[in-house]
Amino acid sequence: MDETTSRPDAMPEPETAAALKDIRQTLSQLVGYHLRRASVYDMNGAVAALEPVDARPITMSVLTSIVEQPGRTSADICRMLAIKRANIVGLLQALEARGLFTRRDDPADQRLQRLYPTPEGVAAARQWLHLVQEHENRILSRLSLAERAELRRLLALVWADERAEEG
Amino acid sequence: MDETTSRPDAMPEPETAAALKDIRQTLSQLVGYHLRRASVYDMNGAVAALEPVDARPITMSVLTSIVEQPGRTSADICRMLAIKRANIVGLLQALEARGLFTRRDDPADQRLQRLYPTPEGVAAARQWLHLVQEHENRILSRLSLAERAELRRLLALVWADERAEEG
DNA sequence: ACAATATTGTTATGCAGCATAGCAGTCAAT
DNA sequence: ATTGACTGCTATGCTGCATAACAATATTGT
Structure with a gap:
């Protein structure tokens, strides 16, 4: 870290393409780094793709x-998607208000509300999937x-262990 | 959506392993879904791995x-890592307070502060990398x-386009 | 030469995502 | 009958990240 690092002022070229490659020598060897960058990039696009239908x-x-x-x-879905029960409440309320699913009390266990899609919900799911695809x-x-397919x-x-642990 | 969906109450088995597989038929065909799940799972572990050295x-x-x-x-680094200039200020202040890098004013352009690692900073980077590895x-x-390597x-x-756009 | 535009580092601020803690109602186990 | 566990839900706080604006400086166009 001398030959290359001891050049405080000798750097004529603008900090563009060339510079952007070297720095990734260390970070880019980490799968997690690419995982993060790719995921954020993908999520941004997915959010944009679903915006027209008012979904996330x-x-x-x-x-x-x-x-x-x-x-x-709802507790089942929380476990499957790894989200907290407290945070699905608003999501379900919004979907229910749009008539995309209905709740039915479980006759055998009064704590449970079983969720069933409406025809509109099935259609919406299909449309949303299409947009994301x-x-x-x-x-x-x-x-x-x-x-x-390989990816x-x-x-x-990678996240198979998460399922194994408590899924 | 009749044969399988019209069974409101006939579901003896607990919502465990078997159930968790079917739901992923649709979602699991989406690369973005796995991307997200894997990234979150990885990030949680990375945060935990770096916690002992007080880093994220x-x-x-x-x-x-x-x-x-x-x-x-700092603006260079923001572009490279795709973070906002406003949000790197605190990060740099923390790293500087720990003596891991120093700032030197650019003699040719008084707006710029060029960043140089200290020996301690180099050692810390090496250690943190080791933990993440x-x-x-x-x-x-x-x-x-x-x-x-293939992954x-x-x-x-996947995120190569992000670089191409404004890298 | 000068006006318009752009860039840097920084502060202030708002918001969305996600987590925790706690609740009453219900069920299961001993 | 008591204990513990689970459900759906409310309230609440933290964190990450985004936008807007700023003064100082540099670059561009004419």
């Missing part, structure tokens, strides 16, 4: 869960179909 | 940037070395 990624995850698994409780096609345009597989392996 | 992932990224590219300005070995234990490559391709 978390909104879509919850509705999709209800559609895919009718009859689950379009976004994914954009963001994954540099990957082949095989690479996309999905590897990512699933 | 963003802290480490900033210090590492200074070490890797001595003489850069240990964490990564844990979280990526299910992947072979080749798979880890890193694919992730880099």
